[in-house]
Amino acid sequence: MQTKLTILCENSVGQPFGVVGEHGFACFIETQAGNMLFDTGQGMGICGNAAVLGKNLASIQAIAISHGHYDHTGGLPQVLEQTGPVPVYGHPNIFASRTWSDGTTTRYIGMRHRREYLESLGAQFHLNRDAVEISPGVYLSGEIPRNNDFETPDPNMTLHPQGAMAVCPDPIADDLSLVVDSDKGLILVLGCAHAGMINIFDHVLEKFQRDRIYAVVGGTHLGFAQQGQFDETLKALDRYGIQRIGVSHCTGLEKAASLRVHLGERFFFGCVGAELEG
Numbered sequence: 001m002q003t004k005l006t007i008l009c010e011n012s013v014g015q016p017f018g019v020v021g022e023h024g025f026a027c028f029i030e031t032q033a034g035n036m037l038f039d040t041g042q043g044m045g046i047c048g049n050a051a052v053l054g055k056n057l058a059s060i061q062a063i064a065i066s067h068g069h070y071d072h073t074g075g076l077p078q079v080l081e082q083t084g085p086v087p088v089y090g091h092p093n094i095f096a097s098r099t100w101s102d103g104t105t106t107r108y109i110g111m112r113h114r115r116e117y118l119e120s121l122g123a124q125f126h127l128n129r130d131a132v133e134i135s136p137g138v139y140l141s142g143e144i145p146r147n148n149d150f151e152t153p154d155p156n157m158t159l160h161p162q163g164a165m166a167v168c169p170d171p172i173a174d175d176l177s178l179v180v181d182s183d184k185g186l187i188l189v190l191g192c193a194h195a196g197m198i199n200i201f202d203h204v205l206e207k208f209q210r211d212r213i214y215a216v217v218g219g220t221h222l223g224f225a226q227q228g229q230f231d232e233t234l235k236a237l238d239r240y241g242i243q244r245i246g247v248s249h250c251t252g253l254e255k256a257a258s259l260r261v262h263l264g265e266r267f268f269f270g271c272v273g274a275e276l277e278g
Contacts, residue, residue, distance in 0.1 A: 009041025066191020151196025223252025
């Protein structure tokens with residue numbers, strides 16, 4: 001069986017019957033070694049969408065978490081109710097207390113469920129800062145070095161360190177990506193790319209000793225990027241010879257449209273129901 005990725009949760013839908021969109025992301029990965037899930041969305045659509053799209057959540061052998069935001073982890077309880085005990089991979093910071101604020105409105109955006117509760121449902125957490133193989137040919141990237149000066153953290157996101165009186169900027173150090181070493185080459189699955197797409201590309205290519213990435217799928221956070229960062233990202237997509245890119249979630253409609261114009265047939269919308277084979 002070829003590697004196959006199917007998006008289960010995303011802001012938009014790609015078919016008219018049975019599935020729903022929500023602000024969030026989840027991707028179902030099928031390989032010869034078994035099935036995995038990368039992120040779980042907010043929890044409103046994952047079970048129903050999986051059923052409509054013919055993806056059996058009970059078959060999942062591992063869950064990987066891109067980072068500890070509600071819109072990527074909210075569906076964990078619903079998934080665990082179907083899987084039972086299962087390894088859950090991520091970064092040690094995923095349970096950090098987090099908010100988003102624009103100076104007027106403040107919202108809690110961290111994980112909504114305590115670790116103890118998720119463990120009672122069967123989550124077996126494996127939290128690591130380094131790259132880890134979660135299944136043959138499928139890896140979690142590990143912490144991403146922030147090496148360039150134009151992919152900067154979102155200033156509206158803050159951390160609430162335990163015991164501290166004041167908040168501090170959130171670098172979202174737990175932002176991880178999934179790497180699938182497929183027959184066609186490396187497939188990179190992004191949760192939100194808070195670490196910056198170019199930083200992620202450079203880290204993955206160095207880690208795997210490659211000079212090309214076959215495909216990129218997922219949230220790019222380019223919807224919040226300044227024009228300079230966006231221009232540099234376009235250059236990187238060309239420089240690394242990426243043949244397929246399906247953008248999702250935090251890319252934004254305007255940036256997605258610009259990517260479609262620049263990339264032509266290499267581009268697709270990574271909406272609920274979108275598929276990629278590798």
